[in-house]
Amino acid sequence: MAKRIENTGEPVQFTFDGQTVTAQSGDxxxxxxxxxxxxxxxxxxxxxxxxxxxxMMGTCFECLVEVDGVPNRQACQxxxxxxxxxxxxxxxxxxxxxxx
Amino acid sequence: xxxxxxxxxxxxDVAVIGAGPxxxxxxxxxxxxxxxxxxxxxxxxxxxxIYRNIENGTPFRDGILGRDYVAGRTLAQSLRASDVTxxxxxxxxxxxxxxxxxxSRDGSSSQLIADxxxxxxxxxxxxxxxxxxxxxxxxxxxxxxxxxxxxxxxQEDAVLVGSGPLMxxxxxxxxxxxxxxxxxxxxxxxxxxxxxxxxxxxxxxxHRYLTKGLSMIRQVRGAGIPIYNAATNVRINGGEVxxxxxxxxxxxxxxxxxNHIALHQGVVPNQQVTRLLRCDHKWDASQHCFRPVLDGQGxxxxxxxxxxxDGAGIGGAKSAALMGRLVALAIAQEKGKALxxxxxRLEAALASDGAVRPFLEAMxxxxxxxxxxxxxxxxxxxEEVTAGAIQEAVDLGAPxxxxxxxxxxxxxxxxxxxxxxxxxxSIIAERRxxxxxxxxxxxxxxxxxxxxxxxxxxxxxxxxxxx
Ligand code: FES
Numbered sequence: 001m002a003k004r005i006e007n008t009g010e011p012v013q014f015t016f017d018g019q020t021v022t023a024q025s026g027d028x029x030x031x032x033x034x035x036x037x038x039x040x041x042x043x044x045x046x047x048x049x050x051x052x053x054x055x056m057m058g059t060c061f062e063c064l065v066e067v068d069g070v071p072n073r074q075a076c077q078x079x080x081x082x083x084x085x086x087x088x089x090x091x092x093x094x095x096x097x098x099x100x
Numbered sequence: 101x102x103x104x105x106x107x108x109x110x111x112x113d114v115a116v117i118g119a120g121p122x123x124x125x126x127x128x129x130x131x132x133x134x135x136x137x138x139x140x141x142x143x144x145x146x147x148x149x150i151y152r153n154i155e156n157g158t159p160f161r162d163g164i165l166g167r168d169y170v171a172g173r174t175l176a177q178s179l180r181a182s183d184v185t186x187x188x189x190x191x192x193x194x195x196x197x198x199x200x201x202x203x204s205r206d207g208s209s210s211q212l213i214a215d216x217x218x219x220x221x222x223x224x225x226x227x228x229x230x231x232x233x234x235x236x237x238x239x240x241x242x243x244x245x246x247x248x249x250x251x252x253x254x255q256e257d258a259v260l261v262g263s264g265p266l267m268x269x270x271x272x273x274x275x276x277x278x279x280x281x282x283x284x285x286x287x288x289x290x291x292x293x294x295x296x297x298x299x300x301x302x303x304x305x306x307h308r309y310l311t312k313g314l315s316m317i318r319q320v321r322g323a324g325i326p327i328y329n330a331a332t333n334v335r336i337n338g339g340e341v342x343x344x345x346x347x348x349x350x351x352x353x354x355x356x357x358x359n360h361i362a363l364h365q366g367v368v369p370n371q372q373v374t375r376l377l378r379c380d381h382k383w384d385a386s387q388h389c390f391r392p393v394l395d396g397q398g399x400x401x402x403x404x405x406x407x408x409x410d411g412a413g414i415g416g417a418k419s420a421a422l423m424g425r426l427v428a429l430a431i432a433q434e435k436g437k438a439l440x441x442x443x444x445r446l447e448a449a450l451a452s453d454g455a456v457r458p459f460l461e462a463m464x465x466x467x468x469x470x471x472x473x474x475x476x477x478x479x480x481x482x483e484e485v486t487a488g489a490i491q492e493a494v495d496l497g498a499p500x501x502x503x504x505x506x507x508x509x510x511x512x513x514x515x516x517x518x519x520x521x522x523x524x525x526s527i528i529a530e531r532r533x534x535x536x537x538x539x540x541x542x543x544x545x546x547x548x549x550x551x552x553x554x555x556x557x558x559x560x561x562x563x564x565x566x567x
Contacts, residue, residue, distance in 0.1 A: 005277050006160055006252035024251065026156065028144075031251040039236045039341055039359070045513070046484040050340050052236035054481075054519075056243035057149050058142055059224045059370075061482065061514035072514070072550050076246075079144055 002035050014084035023080040030056060030063045030076035033086075041065055041075060042089040064089050110562040112138045112185075114431060115201055115214035117192050117373060120148020121417045122409025123220030124175045125424030127184040130218075132440040133432035136567045138212060139179070140190045140203065146176045148222055149242065150417045152249040161252060164276045168312075168417070169249075175421060185564045194546035195377055199404055204551050208560040216404050216431050219374055220424060223367035223410035226389070226466060227519050228262060229473040232336030233363065234481050241364035245270045254279045255360040259345055261285040261334060262364035264464040265313060270362075271320045283326040283356050285347055287365075287467045290330045299459035306456035328354060332469060336361055365466045368522060369411045375544035377402050383536035386461045387414055388471075389522060390541055397430035398423060406431065415454055422450040471526050479527065480520040482513020487527055494531040501525050501542045514550060517542040 009024035016033060023032030030053045033041065040050040041063050054062040056076045063075035066087040075086070116127045119141035127139040147154035151172030162170050179186065187205065194202040201212045225240045232238070241260055247253045254274060258281045260267050267284070274281050303310060321327060328349040337344045337355075344357045368389035371381065380393040380401040391413040398406045408427040409420035426446050429439050473479060475488030485508045493507040501517070501524050504510055510524055511517030517524070521542050529539040 001256050002247075002253055003256050003279060004251070004253050005164075005248075005279070006158060008156065008158060008252060026144075026153075027251050031247055031253060034247060034255075035251065035253045041236075044234070044484060045482075049234065050236045051234065052341075053239055053243060055225065055240050056246040057224075059515065059518045061518075064514065070552055070554075072552075077142065 016086045027080045029078045109211035111213045114216045116218045118220035120222050122420035122424035124179045125421035126218045126428045128182045129425045129428035131182045131184045133437040137184045138564045139186045193548045208558040210562045219407045220409045221370045221411050224370045226365040226368045228363040228365045228470045235338045235342040237342035237359045238361045241362045244362050257358045258360045259283045259358045263288040264366040267364045268316045272316045275323045285328045285331045296463040303456045303459035309456040398427035419453045480510035483509040485510040490527045500540045511542045
């Protein structure tokens with residue numbers, strides 16, 4: 001289980017798939033979800049297998065979620081703010097992709 | 101759409117990408133030399149990953165993270181006291197000819213033209229492909245450390261699996277935080293000490309690092325955590341999430357139950373920007389990674405583009421800051437500015453700080469299991485491409501990573517090969533019996549990160565302090 005060893009920020013509430021999560025100001029969405037014991041953030045676009053945070057630093061794109069209706073946001077790069085609506089992401093939404 | 105925006109892109113003497121030790125130091129020195137500087141960084145705050153959240157330290161967290169972390173605060177303070185325009189939450193998603201940087205920031209896009217570009221994008225963790233490493237609950241060791249630095253959050257049941265100084269450091273920090281890892285599964289193969297010994301005399305010149313490393317390992321070994329040495333055949337088991345890790349150590353199979361497994365095989369340069377810019381790269385057989393080819397002053401093969409810090413080759417935070425200052429001085433000199441500090445002293449400090457590296461590189465080179473993963477192991481996590489599929493593509497005639505990419509989509513997912521690139525290249529090289537330089541790497545194309553179309557439509561001019 002995840003444990004917060006120190007409280008430094010203000011409490012901030014947001015939702016993940018409708019569930020209310022209490023975070024601390026300064027957390028990223030990924031850190032807040034990890035602290036709340038939520039490890040599954042999306043399903044893989046190929047096999048549908050569950051995936052969660054991997055690198056926490058914007059490299060792996062495993063943490064893609066929908067934030068306030070915008071898909072493909074990196075949960076580890078988005079700071080939590082009061083009332084944010086975060087949804088897990090199933091499949092592959094349209095994005096501006098690098099051309100092959 | 102604002103495709104042909106009437107707004108002129110902002111101009112600046114130097115754009116520095118990345119606000120870790122190299123980027124902060126380069127920006128401050130360039131600014132002191134009288135150049136206008138924009139420091140662009142994706143993060144919320146100064147420090148990069150090594151000094152993550154450095155400006156918000158508490159005495160409690162400083163005590164856990166240690167002196168080398170706290171040392172970064174001085175650099176952040178000097179940046180704040182400088183004339184540098186620091187732009188946090190800013191993603192550089194393209195750099196085109198004529199040195200134009202496309203930026204994404206808080207839901208809008210902007211452009212910046214820089215005379216000189218310093219790439220200070222640091223390192224990423226080397227991938228540890230193994231069965232089960234895509235399960236939820238499996239992270240990198242670096243991810244655990246970022247959680248601790250940025251949010252004061254620890255995983256109480258974490259099992260650390262891998263090799264290298266960062267793994268020991270994080271274990272020691274978790275112990276200091278009162279939540280030691282459940283176990284450490286060390287994958288450094290037997291016989292590595294003997295391979296590293298020829299470098300020991302040189303390494304002793306950097307004895308501070310050796311002493312720190314030894315005391316860290318002693319602290320962890322003394323904490324009563326189970327430690328398994330020279331582990332092989334590592335795999336993670338689970339259904340939806342990770343449930344346990346299985347491996348062989350001292351001829352015996354072990355299974356440790358945990359929902360949180362953290363992997364580490366050292367760090368390697370982050371090549372995305374230098375590859376995007378088509379800088380020449382060369383394979384470094386000691387560091388087991390590609391690094392950009394640089395002249396003695398951090399200049400790449402592409403005009404006006406420089407690299408400082410771990411992105412140039414792994415040297416750690418202190419070397420990164422020294423290199424940042426040196427690169428800024430080289431640019432200042434080219435621009436005919438008086439130099440604010442002496443080059444020879446910095447060069448001497450850089451040489452002495454790097455003395456320990458060859459020893460560490462020999463000791464902690466990635467274990468064979470992770471360089472040549474078994475056939476059924478997923479290598480490209482985004483597109484779920486296995487090592488076996490890559491070998492088959494090579495047998496069918498794919499000579500390098502870009503052809504394998506068009507066969508299998510490996511490296512074509514959202515991470516654009518950031519995670520799998522080195523392993524894909526080494527599987528191909530091994531199969532073809534070719535060198536890493538002959539094999540090459542993924543061609544990186546813009547956008548470096550996916551950009552919502554709504555953002556492109558929302559163009560905002562940038563404000564940068566001029567000199
Ligand atoms: S966890 Fe890797 S990009 Fe967010």
